[in-house]
Amino acid sequence: MKRTLTILAACTLICTTPFAKKKEPAKDLWPDGTEISPWFKDTTRVDIRRLGKTYRVTDYGVVNDGRIHTQEMQNLIDRAAQDGGGVILVPEGTYLTGAIFFKQGVHLHLLKGATLQGSNDPSDYPIVQTRIEGETCQYYSALVNADHLDGFTISGEGTIDGNGYTFWKHFWERRSWNPKCTNKDEQRPRLVYVSNSKNVQIEGIHLQNSPFWTTHIYNCENVKLLRLHIYSPAKPVKAPSTDAIDLDVAKNILVKDCYMSVNDDAVAIKGGKGPYADAFRTRYEGVDLSKFPEMQGDGANENILIEDCVYGFCHGCLTLGSESVFDHNIVLRRIRVDEANNLLWLKMRPDTPQRYEYVRVEDITGNGKNFIYIAPWTQFYDLKGRQDTPMSYSDHITMRNIQFDCNTFFNVTARPDQYRLTNFTFENINVTALKPDFHAEYVENFTIKNVSATKK
Secondary structure, three states: OEEEEEOEEEOOOOOOOOOOOOOOOOOOHHHOOOOHHHHHHOOOOOOOOOEEEEEEEHHHHHOOOOOOOOHHHHHHHHHHOOOOEEEEEEEEEEEEOOEEEOOOOOOEEEEEEEEEEEOOOHHHHOEEEEEEEEEOEEEEEEEEEEEEOOEEEEEEEOOOEEOHHHHHHHHHHHHHHHHOOOOOOOOOOOOOEOOOOEEEEEEOOEEEOOOOOEEEEEEEEEEEEEEEEEEOOOOOOOOOOOOOOEEEEEEEEEEOOOOOOOOOOOOEEEEEOOOOHHOOOOOOOOOOOOOOOHOOOOOEEEEEEEOOEEEEEEEEEEEOOOOEEEEEEEEEEEEEEEEEEEEEEEOOOOOOOOEEEEEEEEEEEEEEEEEEEEEOOOOOOOOOOOOOOOOOOEEEEEEEEEEEEEEEEEOOOOOOOOEEEEEEEEEEEEEEEOOOOOOHHEEEEEEEEEEEEEOO
């Protein structure tokens, strides 16, 4: 039987006269009503001529000969830093390297036809203290690393290739005899990791075939990711956990004009996990937080704008969690989705106090499995001795101006003992779905306007 949910609001006709005042352009606002700053409108391209001396890698022993040139690359970065900074320029060709670590004032530029390719030998990526899956721990470094930098840029028209096939193959081989194998068990390097930095711009290049997460931004502010092409395969060999962009304790982030097609989440908002992970904003009387060193570095994500992007395959177009504590002012808009498991995915950890608030998804066309997916997430579940289950909240979630074809419209699990869903708005939505069922009673204060959910 064909089932349709249709809720229509009244229309208002506005007439103008020759004497009417010219209407001022509407302000561009965050979901909480504050104005989006002009910084988010500036997408000026990197001009390497203003960044200092250019160091062409082929002039310093890094050649296209199929050998690993990690030491030569690092020596060149160190030399440029000692000489006052500049640009590491990669010309046409394929150049192999292990993990490299950028210094203050040193930038990376890849010309068209240039490929900086990662080694497939894990020993070329040193184990370091880093940030993985919401914890500070020992893990492989990334291929390209930038820590405590101000003004770092990666630009050009070339490619950073993680050469991940061997790592993916080993992961699935291990998973075949140990179905519970995790990313902590079968460790793999990320492609680009930027941490503790500000005023960063990554633009124009291809980021592909990462062994693990592709672009990880941790504890950073004022970061622009522009005109990127981010890819990892979902078949015939799945590239496990190759998120396109992971934003982890990040403030003022612009993702614009990017293409993302990966075998995991496209944009994942992270930030921490654990029974007291919100200690940075909440005091716990009588709790010795020094007993939880893995939660060091947890924090909030604020003012994140993802716009004008195209999505190929991904698990989640916008995913909050599973390691995320406080997310405020997150916007996904003007997006075309070719294939996705979830348009909006809210992962609710029962062992972590979470607050996802002021999230807006708007002006979307495309198709996927779930329009919205909200459910408990129990991977690595551990209350670490806490007796009660911390309560979580998803509040002021707006989805509007969306045309979407999917399997399930409202895939939401109600768990009032674990989390509360409040102040949702669905407006101007036209969905066709195999399962168009809608449970407004799961949400406290649900505003619904011009919503049509029709069974396919």
